[in-house]
Amino acid sequence: GDQVEQSPSALSLHEGTGSALRCNFTTTMRAVQWFQQNSRGSLINLFYLASGTKENGRLKSTFNSKESYSTLHIRDAQLEDSGTYFCAAEGGNTGKLIFGLGTTLQVQP
């Protein structure tokens, strides 16, 4: 079945630094969404991409459907960026949104 593999599972950054999160898909996905879940459990939609690259402030996301992956780049990390980041992709066959297992990000002073 459709699978979403997310890496790394955990990440620690110092304030001001950056990194990339990645999702690999085992089948062709139609679109991808990225979410941030904060400590209270609230999920915020960061990006929706059907292709290409989008940027919003210190975040940038790319979706390459041909090579079956998506990335989320965080630059100049801030303490409030801490949380769990999920990617979710729409399966080509079912249209159902499939979530990855998440990347837990901790930003330290």
Next chain:
Amino acid sequence: AQTIHQWPVAEIKAVGSPLSLGCTIKGKSSPNLYWYWQATGGTLQQLFYSITVGQVESVVQLNLSASRPKDDQFILSTEKLLLSHSGFYLCAWDSAETLYFGSGTRLTVL
């Protein structure tokens, strides 16, 4: 602007007791609505979705049921809770294929 409200914020229930969780969305006509479940420390799993009043599709069987009694309301329920029902329940709606979540209900079954 659209707002989504979930209730209650948290519940502690006994095994075998009934459960009803609610979700209301305002500012959006005929929304697609979804119920998701998240085990503690886990990922999100879609349980149900509904595209119109009175219509609900089940995605995963977890001994739960859902109903859409009104255009702006989505209810998740069961008559008998299991320990495995513990977790975080999230209601969501979508717009232009982007998913927006409510603040969730944290359920603990003892």
